[in-house]
Amino acid sequence: MKPLSPEEDTPEISRKWRKYYIGLIIWLGILIVLLFGFSRLFL
Amino acid sequence: MEGYILGDRSLPWYHVMFSVITTQASAITFISAPGQAYTDGMRFVQFYFGMPLALIVVSAYFLPKFKRLNIFTAYQYLEQRFDVKTRALTASLFLLQRGMSAGLTIYAPALILSTLLGWNIYLTNLLMGGLVIIYTVAGGTKAVSYTQMQQMFVITLGMAIAGFMVVNLLPDEIGFWDALKISAQTGNLNTITTDFNFNDKYNIWSGLIGGFFLALSYFGTDQSQVGRYLSGKSISVSRRGLLLTGAVKIPMQFLILLIGALLVSFYHFHPTPLFFNEAALEKAKNTGKYTHEWQQLENRQETLDKFKQQQARILISNPENQNAKIQLKALKIAEKNVHQQTKDLLKKTTPTADTQDTNYIFLNYVIHYLPEGLIGLLISVIFCASWSSTAAELNALSSTSVIDLYKRLLHTQGTEGHYVNTSKWLTVLWGAVAIGVAMFANALGSMIEAVNILGSLFYGTILGIFLTAFFLKLVQARAVFIAAIITEVIVILCYLSDVLAFLWLNLVGCLLVMAISLAIQFILPKKNPAVSRI
Numbered sequence: 001m002k003p004l005s006p007e008e009d010t011p012e013i014s015r016k017w018r019k020y021y022i023g024l025i026i027w028l029g030i031l032i033v034l035l036f037g038f039s040r041l042f043l
Numbered sequence: 044m045e046g047y048i049l050g051d052r053s054l055p056w057y058h059v060m061f062s063v064i065t066t067q068a069s070a071i072t073f074i075s076a077p078g079q080a081y082t083d084g085m086r087f088v089q090f091y092f093g094m095p096l097a098l099i100v101v102s103a104y105f106l107p108k109f110k111r112l113n114i115f116t117a118y119q120y121l122e123q124r125f126d127v128k129t130r131a132l133t134a135s136l137f138l139l140q141r142g143m144s145a146g147l148t149i150y151a152p153a154l155i156l157s158t159l160l161g162w163n164i165y166l167t168n169l170l171m172g173g174l175v176i177i178y179t180v181a182g183g184t185k186a187v188s189y190t191q192m193q194q195m196f197v198i199t200l201g202m203a204i205a206g207f208m209v210v211n212l213l214p215d216e217i218g219f220w221d222a223l224k225i226s227a228q229t230g231n232l233n234t235i236t237t238d239f240n241f242n243d244k245y246n247i248w249s250g251l252i253g254g255f256f257l258a259l260s261y262f263g264t265d266q267s268q269v270g271r272y273l274s275g276k277s278i279s280v281s282r283r284g285l286l287l288t289g290a291v292k293i294p295m296q297f298l299i300l301l302i303g304a305l306l307v308s309f310y311h312f313h314p315t316p317l318f319f320n321e322a323a324l325e326k327a328k329n330t331g332k333y334t335h336e337w338q339q340l341e342n343r344q345e346t347l348d349k350f351k352q353q354q355a356r357i358l359i360s361n362p363e364n365q366n367a368k369i370q371l372k373a374l375k376i377a378e379k380n381v382h383q384q385t386k387d388l389l390k391k392t393t394p395t396a397d398t399q400d401t402n403y404i405f406l407n408y409v410i411h412y413l414p415e416g417l418i419g420l421l422i423s424v425i426f427c428a429s430w431s432s433t434a435a436e437l438n439a440l441s442s443t444s445v446i447d448l449y450k451r452l453l454h455t456q457g458t459e460g461h462y463v464n465t466s467k468w469l470t471v472l473w474g475a476v477a478i479g480v481a482m483f484a485n486a487l488g489s490m491i492e493a494v495n496i497l498g499s500l501f502y503g504t505i506l507g508i509f510l511t512a513f514f515l516k517l518v519q520a521r522a523v524f525i526a527a528i529i530t531e532v533i534v535i536l537c538y539l540s541d542v543l544a545f546l547w548l549n550l551v552g553c554l555l556v557m558a559i560s561l562a563i564q565f566i567l568p569k570k571n572p573a574v575s576r577i
Contacts, residue, residue: 017282021099024289028095031293032247035088035234042227 047183047463048115048442050274058188059284062271062435064292065191065198067261069432070151070425071494073202073299078319078404080303084233086245090495090546091296093255095289097262102282104513105263110278115446116439117269117509124512125520127451132527133508134447137266138440140501142473144494145436146480149175152429153481155406155422158322168481171426175433176474180467184274187434194427201424202299204417205409209305212412214312221359222308228358228371231304234297244544253546256553257495260502264509267432267439306408310348311355313412315378317344318385319403327392336388343381350374433477440473441466499545500538503552504531510553511560518560522567526560 045051054062079087105117114120118137122130153167178186210219226232236246243249262268262285275281317340318324328337351374358367386398409421445466450457457465484493504527511523534552537543543551 013279017102020282020286021103024095024099024286027290028092028293032092032235035297039085039232039234042224042232 044115044459044462044466046185047466048438048446049270050184050188052274053276054188054274054280055276056280056283056287058192059272059275059281060287060291061195062188062191062274063262063268063284063288064295065195065428065431066267066271066435067292067432068198068295068428069148069494070155070429071148072296073198073424073428074151074155074405075402076296076299077303077306078401080231080300081306081404082401083245084231085297085300085304086233086236088234088293088297088300089236089245089247089250090254091258091293092247092250093252094258094262094292096251096255097258098285098289100259101263102285105269105509106272106281106285107278108513109269109273110281115273116266116443117264118266118443118447121508121512122451125523129508129520129524129527130447131452132524133264133505134443136501136505136527136531137264138443140497141265141267141436141440142476143480144497145433145440145473145477146482147484147494147497148429148432148436149477150481150484151402152425154402155425158320158403158406161322165482168478171429172433172474172478172481175430175437176471178430179434179437179474180470183466184270184438187431187438188271188274190434191431194431197420197427198424201420202302205405205413205421205424206298206302206305208413208417209302209309209408212313213309217308217312217355217359222305224358224362225308225311225355225371226304228368229307229375230372231307241547242544244546249544249546253544253550256506256549257499257502257546260506260549260553261498264502264505265439266443267436270439270442271435303405306404308355309408311351314348315344315351316407317341317381318389319400319407320397321403321407323389323393323396323400324385327389327396330392332392333388340381340385340388344378347374347378347381351378437470437473437477441469444469444473496538496545499548499552500534501531501552503534503549504556506549507553507556507560511557515557515561518564522563523556523560525563526556529559530555 076087109117109120112120112123116134118130118134121133149168149172153164153171157164157167178190182189210222213222223232236243237248238246239248240246272281272285275284316324328334350370354367354370354374357364358371361367389396390398409418413421445462449465449469450462454461454465507530508523508527511518511526530552533555534548537551538545538548
């Protein structure tokens with residue numbers, strides 16, 4: 001079995017992934033705003 | 044075992060992503076979702092709002108813990124944190140829930156075949172389920188993941204063409220934006236609904252909160268998904284696959300629902316069927332009963348169709364015409380009345396008839412309006428989607444049965460080969476159970492809802508056990524075990540008494556397990572004060 005690479009758990013790696021997590025939350029926010037606009041656009 | 048159950052933990056991120064997406068999006072997604080958008084509007088998309096948030100939590104907390112322990116199934120973690128009893132209980136709840144919903148994923152395409160070709164539904168269930176079992180048994184996880192990539196390609200192509208054709212088959216002077224304008228007037232573009240109501244199934248709040256807990260439970264604790272991302276090469280690879288799934292799922296679901304919303308406009312320019320399950324309608328008419336009433340309903344629908352087309356054209360020629368907007372809304376209400384009366388008459392004529400036709404709306408359009416080659420392509424889409432989900436489900440059911448119950452409790456000293464063979468046999472057995480469930484699925488309403496309701500009954504409890512394991516370090520095995528059983532009884536009672544919309548059951552179940560286990564932990568005599576570090 002391949003041992004887990006040690007770099008997976010370093011604080012740098014955690015910080016790197018935190019950026020992606022925040023990016024995904026922002027993306028969700030953008031989608032909700034767009035969908036809100038879409039639901040009102042043609043009324 | 045490692046190779047058969049987790050594909051040697053060697054898959055790249057795009058395999059993880061496609062595998063996670065296609066496991067979740069079964070044939071039910073593609074058959075029911077457009078129908079759901081046609082009848083109830085696009086607000087179903089809100090159901091997925093909690094998913095990206097849940098995938099962040101899974102990537103940050105669940106995935107590293109599972110990967111670090113090098114486990115095969117999520118439930119193995121629970122033994123290390125609690126005890127074998129809690130692991131077996133959680134694995135059994137999963138098997139019960141997933142075994143039943145695997146039946147529904149087989150039933151969906153079987154239903155199409157039986158409607159299209161006039162085959163016996165029971166025989167079709169048997170054929171559909173049997174084919175999935177063969178390749179899942181033969182290839183294990185790798186076969187499932189590789190076929191899912193190809194299946195995703197067919198699904199994307201087929202759905203894109205189906206969507207394009209809805210607009211293409213509108214009259215020449217009606218374009219895509221015009222079709223949207225018409226659907227907006229009938230309320231079908233209601234992608235965001237902000238009214239808060241515990242009994243309302245789909246609004247932004249139930250989607251964000253209830254959907255978050257359902258998705259967290261599904262992606263964090265359901266082996267059919269955990270097995271998908273544990274097969275990734277490393278934590279980073281699996282994370283990338285999961286986060287990209289979170290990014291693409293809502294747009295993908297939006298596009299599928301948009302087909303249903305566009306069908307509303309489509310049926311302003313084409314005759315709307317009185318009832319979309321034409322086989323059931325024909326059967327009722329052929330009894331010779333209530334001939335006059337049937338004729339009356341048909342005449343009313345015909346008149347409505349004429350008015351719908353007329354008002355839609357007025358709106359397109361003058362988008363500010365308020366009267367046309369009001370008329371289109373009123374015509375929709377009138378059409379709903381005719382549809383309800385059709386269902387009532389259907390029930391009166393043939394009491395055993397299924398009065399739900401949501402699942403037939405998309406198929407009815409495909410069969411009647413698409414050219415023959417494309418009908419074939421769309422049928423392949425349904426097959427691919429169903430197989431991709433069912434294969435992952437059977438794979439997970441068999442690996443959980445072998446790893447968490449058989450190998451752990453019944454036969455602890457077997458060889459690798461013995462367990463691989465047992466996995467294969469259990470895949471066949473679970474396939475047979477799923478086919479059995481499919482035989483009884485006909486009585487359920489919208490299939491996509493049925494699957495989610497079934498999930499919500501068990502997911503909250505399972506998630507509560509995992510969150511207790513992760514975050515309530517002082518809670519020990521006995522407390523969480525008792526709490527899980529009490530919670531499951533309460534959740535089922537809540538569902539039966541119709542107190543809450545089903546999405547909230549995930550939240551209630553999860554919070555109850557955590558609260559009750561904490562309370563019990565304080566009441567129980569302290570045997571071992573050590574706090575878990577896992």
